[in-house]
Amino acid sequence: MVVTLLCAVLFVYLYWQQTSRQEPTLVFNYEHAFVSNYKKPQPPQWTWECVNQRCERRHVTTASSSSHKQPKLQSLATCGMLCGSTQLWPQPTGPVTLGTRAVTFNHLQMQLVTLVAGPAKHMVEQAYRAFNDSIVSLVQRADYVKDRPDIKKFTVKVTVSHPEIVRLKLDTSEGYNVVVKVQNDEIVANVTAKTFFGARHGLETLSQLIWWDEYVPGGGSLRVLKGATVQDAPAFPYRGLMLDTSRNFMSIDTLKRVLVAMAASKLNVFHWHITDSQSFPLVVPAYPEFSKTGSYGPDMTYSPEEVRGLVEFARLRGIRVLLEVDTPAHAGNGWTWGPKEGLGELAVCVNEKPWNIYCGEPPCGQLNPDNPAVYTVLENLYKYLLDLTGEREIFHIGGDEVNLECWAQHLQKNIVTNNYTDLHDLWGDFTLKAINRLHQANGGTKVPHVIVWSSKLSQRPYISKYLDKSNVVVQSWGASQWTDTPDLIADGYKVILSHVDAWYLDCGFGRWRETGEAACDPYRPWQTVYSHRPWQQFHLPKNQIMGGEVCLWSEQVDESSVDARLWPRAAAFAERVWTDPQLDVATFNIHEDVYTRLNTHRDRLVARGIGAEALWPQWCSQNPGMCL
Numbered sequence: 289m290v291v292t293l294l295c296a297v298l299f300v301y302l303y304w305q306q307t308s309r310q311e312p313t314l315v316f317n318y319e320h321a322f323v324s325n326y327k328k329p330q331p332p333q334w335t336w337e338c339v340n341q342r343c344e345r346r347h348v349t350t351a352s353s354s355s356h357k358q359p360k361l362q363s364l365a366t367c368g369m370l371c372g373s374t375q376l377w378p379q380p381t382g383p384v385t386l387g388t389r390a391v392t393f394n395h396l397q398m399q400l401v402t403l404v405a406g407p408a409k410h411m412v413e414q415a416y417r418a419f420n421d422s423i424v425s426l427v428q429r430a431d432y433v434k435d436r437p438d439i440k441k442f443t444v445k446v447t448v449s450h451p452e453i454v455r456l457k458l459d460t461s462e463g464y465n466v467v468v469k470v471q472n473d474e475i476v477a478n479v480t481a482k483t484f485f486g487a488r489h490g491l492e493t494l495s496q497l498i499w500w501d502e503y504v505p506g507g508g509s510l511r512v513l514k515g516a517t518v519q520d521a522p523a524f525p526y527r528g529l530m531l532d533t534s535r536n537f538m539s540i541d542t543l544k545r546v547l548v549a550m551a552a553s554k555l556n557v558f559h560w561h562i563t564d565s566q567s568f569p570l571v572v573p574a575y576p577e578f579s580k581t582g583s584y585g586p587d588m589t590y591s592p593e594e595v596r597g598l599v600e601f602a603r604l605r606g607i608r609v610l611l612e613v614d615t616p617a618h619a620g621n622g623w624t625w626g627p628k629e630g631l632g633e634l635a636v637c638v639n640e641k642p643w644n645i646y647c648g649e650p651p652c653g654q655l656n657p658d659n660p661a662v663y664t665v666l667e668n669l670y671k672y673l674l675d676l677t678g679e680r681e682i683f684h685i686g687g688d689e690v691n692l693e694c695w696a697q698h699l700q701k702n703i704v705t706n707n708y709t710d711l712h713d714l715w716g717d718f719t720l721k722a723i724n725r726l727h728q729a730n731g732g733t734k735v736p737h738v739i740v741w742s743s744k745l746s747q748r749p750y751i752s753k754y755l756d757k758s759n760v761v762v763q764s765w766g767a768s769q770w771t772d773t774p775d776l777i778a779d780g781y782k783v784i785l786s787h788v789d790a791w792y793l794d795c796g797f798g799r800w801r802e803t804g805e806a807a808c809d810p811y812r813p814w815q816t817v818y819s820h821r822p823w824q825q826f827h828l829p830k831n832q833i834m835g836g837e838v839c840l841w842s843e844q845v846d847e848s849s850v851d852a853r854l855w856p857r858a859a860a861f862a863e864r865v866w867t868d869p870q871l872d873v874a875t876f877n878i879h880e881d882v883y884t885r886l887n888t889h890r891d892r893l894v895a896r897g898i899g900a901e902a903l904w905p906q907w908c909s910q911n912p913g914m915c916l
């Protein structure tokens with residue numbers, strides 16, 4: 289009896305523990321810093337000296353290091369922060385002034401003071417926790433907190449004038465000001481913004497004014513600039529990153545790493561291409577067969593709780609999530625249960641061979657536009673997606689690479705309505721119906737911006753017949769030389785640019801199937817990603833360009849290599865759409881400062897647990913300017 293009672297109490301307690309743990313869990317722990325004896329500090333081998341705004345490496349000889357004439361040893365990190373370049377990434381668009389001196393402190397001295405009231409208060413506190421994690425990620429020796437820092441206190445003040453804004457929209461202000469000052473042994477960092485989203489970016493910038501200096505006597509310490517002012521706001525409202533989790537599954541923890549790195553780079557849209565014809569990992573409670581027949585395994589799925597948790601994790605990092613279930617093409621596995629459930633064939637050509645007749649890559653599959661049940665399923669699915677993300681301003685319906693041959697052959701047999709002389713019209717009708725169902729799913733209200741991938745349907749003459757330019761945004765992925773983008777703009781459409789020749793990060797890894805060639809070799813190095821400025825190169829008006837998005841299709845990448853595939857290249861893209869620096873179109877030369885800052889940012893990402901790729905030999909990092 290007693291035991292039963294105890295068990296019941298324990299059960300209730302555990303349940304309460306579970307359900308009351310609403311806070312998003314953190315991805316990383318920084319235990320590396322907290323194991324004692326991690327490494328004995330060695331006497332420095334190099335010192336850096338600022339000469340003409342460049343850090344020069346000098347060898348420390350045993351004799352000279354004990355001599356009083358030797359200037360104070362300076363670490364590369366400290367020299368880099370105090371010598372010329374800002375080390376900020378992306379570079380702010382407003383005025384920046386940075387002090388040339390720094391003070392030591394420890395992370396336990398940091399304290400948040402926020403007068404934010406209302407809904408954004410909790411978000412600011414959570415964003416501050418993420419900021420704290422970023423700072424702690426730099427720490428390389430836990431017992432440095434016992435040392436005596438230069439200052440007594442480090443106060444981070446956050447002020448938000450519109451705390452009622454808790455959801456990012458295209459017209460949400462993301463600008464912010466950061467002022468860092470020392471007053472009576474106290475560091476005060478003032479972060480002010482109109483909205484939470486601006487303030488969050490401000491904290492991100494503040495984290496970039498802080499670094500670990502391994503040369504501080506005793507084994508290193510955190511340092512912060514003694515003075516700084518930064519005014520900043522982005523060039524484009526839509527700064528996206530698309531990731532495909534259908535070709536290869538990626539765990540929620542991996543996706544959190546993507547979001548952490550996006551936040552560090554001030555990207556703000558995570559376009560989650562969650563399904564494709566290969567697999568359907570999203571669990572849909574109303575239609576459990578989707579993931580049961582479509583996922584790679586019971587553990588390779590995304591539950592509604594996991595998706596919601598990720599959406600919240602993203603929101604606290606200034607990122608909105610767009611869930612894309614691509615249709616009518618790129619839909620096969622996961623869509624085959626219709627007949628069993630009495631709904632008829634929902635998809636045709638599924639896994640059909642020879643694949644190259646019916647789709648762009650194996651396995652094939654395309655929704656059946658002739659089956660009314662398809663539209664009912666879509667409407668319910670859309671309702672679910674809208675509810676999962678809470679995102680009702682922008683919705684991505686897919687529309688990529690429809691293969692008309694698949695429909696021509698599979699619909700001939702039974703189609704009554706096959707009066708189409710041009711199957712583009714069938715495709716157009718499908719799209720109109722899908723958009724209509726989306727609006728129904730949204731409670732009868734139009735979702736203001738419906739995104740489709742660029743395709744034949746988004747070209748003349750079909751586009752004006754099927755895509756309403758006041759509602760549809762085209763994600764233009766064709767090569768930048770193609771006429772797609774200028775035509776869309778001339779015809780009055782809003783666009784998101786994802787030009788394959790610059791912003792496709794999956795290219796350059798050779799063939800993954802015997803037939804056909806590699807989809808899109810060669811590799812796009814970060815310089816190509818960075819130097820792509822199509823509005824300048826092709827004279828496109830910026831007001832119809834919502835922004836840009838880098839894309840990573842996952843045929844040849846999974847969670848073991850996704851970090852390196854994305855970073856630091858997606859960060860290079862981030863500066864293009866946040867700062868949008870002028871491009872020298874005559875030479876396409878990238879300034880030395882960009883290399884230096886991106887390299888610093890890459891190190892920052894690595895510290896935060898992201899497996900970002902190296903830019904170059906470490907010798908180049910240690911000898912700024914010498915490799916260019």
Ligand SMILES: *[C@@H]1O[C@H](CO)[C@@H](O)[C@H](O)[C@H]1NC(C)=O
Binds near residue numbers: 416417
């Ligand atoms: C910051 O991180 C440190 C180390 O994990 C922790 O001790 C401290 O409580 C954190 N502060 C906040 C406000 O989360």
Ligand SMILES: *[C@@H]1O[C@H](CO)[C@@H](O)[C@H](O)[C@H]1NC(C)=O
Binds near residue numbers: 469477
């Ligand atoms: C920070 O902002 C507050 C008002 O929000 C102001 O009183 C204070 O002087 C500012 N401190 C610094 C260091 O700029």
Ligand SMILES: *[C@@H]1O[C@H](CO)[C@@H](O)[C@H](O)[C@H]1NC(C)=O
Binds near residue numbers: 704705706707
């Ligand atoms: C298809 O065309 C035939 C002959 O032109 C016509 O009788 C029929 O009504 C058309 N079907 C539809 C659905 O428009």
